[in-house]
Amino acid sequence: MSAVPGTVATGRPRALQPQQKYLPLFATGVLLVLMYGAGVLRYDGFSDTQVVLNVFVDNAFLLVVAVGMTFVILTGGIDLSVGAVVALTTMLSASLLQEQGWSPYLVLPLVLLIGALLGLGMGCIIHYFEIQPFIVTLAGMFLARGLCYTINTSSIPINDPLWTSIAQQRIRFGGFFISVSVLIALAVVAIGIYVLGYTRLGRNTYAIGGNPQSALLMGLPVARTRIAVYTISGFCSALGGVLLSFYMLSGNSLHAVGMELDAIAAVVIGGTLLTGGSGYLIGTVLGVIVLGLIQTIITFQGDLSSWWTKIVIGVLLFAFIVLQRTVARRQP
Amino acid sequence: MAGVLRHRFFWPVATLLILLASNLFFSPDFFAVDVRQGHLYGSLIDIVRFGAPLILVSLGMTLVIATGGIDLSVGSVVAICGALACLQISGLSDQNSVVGVLLAVGLALGLALLLGAWNGLLVAQAGIQPIIATLILMVAGRGLAQLITDGQIITINSSPYKLIGGGYWLTVPFSILVALVVFGFALLLTRRTALGLLIESVGGNAEASRLAGIHAKRIIFTSYVFCGLCAGIAGLMISSNVSSADGNNAGLWIELDAILAVVIGGTSLAGGRFSLGGTVLGALIIQTLTTTIYTIGIPPETTLLFKALVVTVVCLLQSPAFRAKVFRRRRRPPPAQPDRQQQPKVEVPA
Numbered sequence: 001m002s003a004v005p006g007t008v009a010t011g012r013p014r015a016l017q018p019q020q021k022y023l024p025l026f027a028t029g030v031l032l033v034l035m036y037g038a039g040v041l042r043y044d045g046f047s048d049t050q051v052v053l054n055v056f057v058d059n060a061f062l063l064v065v066a067v068g069m070t071f072v073i074l075t076g077g078i079d080l081s082v083g084a085v086v087a088l089t090t091m092l093s094a095s096l097l098q099e100q101g102w103s104p105y106l107v108l109p110l111v112l113l114i115g116a117l118l119g120l121g122m123g124c125i126i127h128y129f130e131i132q133p134f135i136v137t138l139a140g141m142f143l144a145r146g147l148c149y150t151i152n153t154s155s156i157p158i159n160d161p162l163w164t165s166i167a168q169q170r171i172r173f174g175g176f177f178i179s180v181s182v183l184i185a186l187a188v189v190a191i192g193i194y195v196l197g198y199t200r201l202g203r204n205t206y207a208i209g210g211n212p213q214s215a216l217l218m219g220l221p222v223a224r225t226r227i228a229v230y231t232i233s234g235f236c237s238a239l240g241g242v243l244l245s246f247y248m249l250s251g252n253s254l255h256a257v258g259m260e261l262d263a264i265a266a267v268v269i270g271g272t273l274l275t276g277g278s279g280y281l282i283g284t285v286l287g288v289i290v291l292g293l294i295q296t297i298i299t300f301q302g303d304l305s306s307w308w309t310k311i312v313i314g315v316l317l318f319a320f321i322v323l324q325r326t327v328a329r330r331q332p
Numbered sequence: 333m334a335g336v337l338r339h340r341f342f343w344p345v346a347t348l349l350i351l352l353a354s355n356l357f358f359s360p361d362f363f364a365v366d367v368r369q370g371h372l373y374g375s376l377i378d379i380v381r382f383g384a385p386l387i388l389v390s391l392g393m394t395l396v397i398a399t400g401g402i403d404l405s406v407g408s409v410v411a412i413c414g415a416l417a418c419l420q421i422s423g424l425s426d427q428n429s430v431v432g433v434l435l436a437v438g439l440a441l442g443l444a445l446l447l448g449a450w451n452g453l454l455v456a457q458a459g460i461q462p463i464i465a466t467l468i469l470m471v472a473g474r475g476l477a478q479l480i481t482d483g484q485i486i487t488i489n490s491s492p493y494k495l496i497g498g499g500y501w502l503t504v505p506f507s508i509l510v511a512l513v514v515f516g517f518a519l520l521l522t523r524r525t526a527l528g529l530l531i532e533s534v535g536g537n538a539e540a541s542r543l544a545g546i547h548a549k550r551i552i553f554t555s556y557v558f559c560g561l562c563a564g565i566a567g568l569m570i571s572s573n574v575s576s577a578d579g580n581n582a583g584l585w586i587e588l589d590a591i592l593a594v595v596i597g598g599t600s601l602a603g604g605r606f607s608l609g610g611t612v613l614g615a616l617i618i619q620t621l622t623t624t625i626y627t628i629g630i631p632p633e634t635t636l637l638f639k640a641l642v643v644t645v646v647c648l649l650q651s652p653a654f655r656a657k658v659f660r661r662r663r664r665p666p667p668a669q670p671d672r673q674q675q676p677k678v679e680v681p682a
Contacts, residue, residue: 130652141588146635150631150637307478307483314468
């Protein structure tokens with residue numbers, strides 16, 4: 001492709017740098033405020049705080065998956081297998097709990113481990129055999145979906161006591177409520193922000209995304225970091241799958257079809273550069289809220305069909321990618 | 333013998349033959365082809381007939397990948413074009429009117445060209461990474477297709493339209509002829525003119541080609557337009573075969589199958605080298621794999637597992653790093669690099 005100029009983070013330090021670095025994040029914030037403001041002005045009951053909380057309740061699983069995706073995209077890679085891994089996790093949990101009668105305390109760590117192992121395997125193939133992440137995770141996606149279908153082609157309901165109690169638990173405060181999933185998702189976001197901002201792994205992630213050659217020459221552990229981000233993404237997908245199974249209380253091989261695209265869209269709308277090396281997890285959170293608000297507005301509007309969600313997401317994706325290009329292009 | 337073994341089509345053809353032959357155990361008359369009512373019938377014909385849309389999409393994808401890009405939106409283009417054509421035809425007072433059907437087909441293909449041009453503009457002019465640029469249409473396109481069909485499945489009853497995907501012409505399924513014509517056209521343009529060379533040059537290094545005086549942007553743009561057109565024709569075929577348009581499921585995941593076909597055919601995902609014949613072989617292998625799974629009686633759901641296995645193995649074999657690590661001692665000629673076999677190889681001390 002035509003030569004892509006260096007990413008924002010790798011450019012020469014300039015006085016304007018901070019503003020430019022935060023520009024996509026800022027744009028997302030403005031968009032969010034505009035959308036929310038328009039919603040409040042237009043629809044009765046939109047200003048209810050519970051509406052915002054419901055965005056989190058309904059998208060907790062997407063948030064967790066998007067956190068993993070942010071790590072991968074920051075290194076300049078991509079993970080197309082997340083949706084399939086989410087589906088595989090719901091399917092495995094449902095099958096083990098319902099059909100095999102396993103204890104939930106055994107199933108929970110097991111499915112998380114399987115997700116992480118899948119990510120680890122893909123990361124190893126990507127790094128050691130130098131195959132494009134896109135194609136490896138595509139194979140991973142085929143594999144995970146195929147495994148779903150071999151477990152069962154129909155939906156399996158979950159009525160395990162632990163699962164249902166977590167699913168129905170409402171954390172109430174001042175007349176509002178959130179679900180346990182939201183707490184888990186927020187915890188994942190907090191850990192993610194800590195890891196990316198304050199640990200060596202986080203710095204290495206940014207460094208590899210900025211310029212893998214330089215990172216290697218600087219003696220950073222490129223192999224370990226790159227494999228780690230795919231493992232993190234696999235783990236986050238599995239955790240997202242667990243949260244989705246709390247939300248749906250069923251395992252289905254058709255769960256989360258196309259979720260990888262929602263996750264990528266959330267990350268991009270959140271201002272993370274797709275070329276890697278620049279972006280913030282908080283932007284991803286904003287991106288997920290934007291996607292959630294689109295759905296909420298379409299629900300409130302009532303006469304718009306759900307396919308408008310896809311079109312609006314596509315338009316937003318376009319707008320933010322063009323924004324990224326203009327920001328990146330201003331770099332020398 | 334060594335020459336045959338080293339031919340770039342040896343492994344794809346061998347895979348295809350093994351797959352085909354394995355069907356003999358499960359249905360002995362697998363290779364039987366007979367003529368009924370002036371139409372060719374048989375499992376082999378079915379493979380090509382149902383594989384025709386995939387062949388078309390893969391041909392377009394080959395050229396895009398050869399320029400170093402990728403087009404994820406083909407599945408959505410398939411859905412959109414099928415939807416538009418069916419919507420047009422369902423609005424006709426006489427659905428069997430040839431002029432009306434031709435108009436609908438023309439409209440749908442026009443839209444396909446536009447969608448391809450949109451991708452081409454984003455990639456060539458705006459300079460956005462291809463995977464991301466086409467992701468936009470992939471996400472929004474499904475929504476557009478549903479917008480066109482209003483979320484319903486449009487069923488039509490038009491015999492001229494039925495011809496495109498399910499009809500016969502001169503005893504041969506019409507879809508096979510269309511795929512052949514497009515294949516011949518692409519082959520002629522890329523191998524009998526300099527276009528193929530230019531595409532490979534752009535895929536190898538767009539910037540260097542531009543400096544050498546090649547209109548790199550124009551070539552990239554054209555390849556996306558061609559890819560869009562191929563996807564559009566495939567969309568017509570798929571919707572015509574089932575006489576209906578389904579915005580949600582038409583062409584779902586066909587982009588992945590197409591990329592797989594291209595990779596199996598020996599085209600490198602890095603760009604700069606392509607083989608249209610290899611792609612057709614690749615598409616046939618995938619279709620045969622699907623058909624074989626049906627004949628053997630394995631649950632069709634496991635098709636995805638097999639595809640995952642095939643993608644992994646093919647990509648590993650194509651990866652220089654993998655070959656260097658696994659086949660270090662044997663120095664096997666790389667199957668995906670046919671053009672370079674003549675040159676003396678640089679040996680890496682093991």
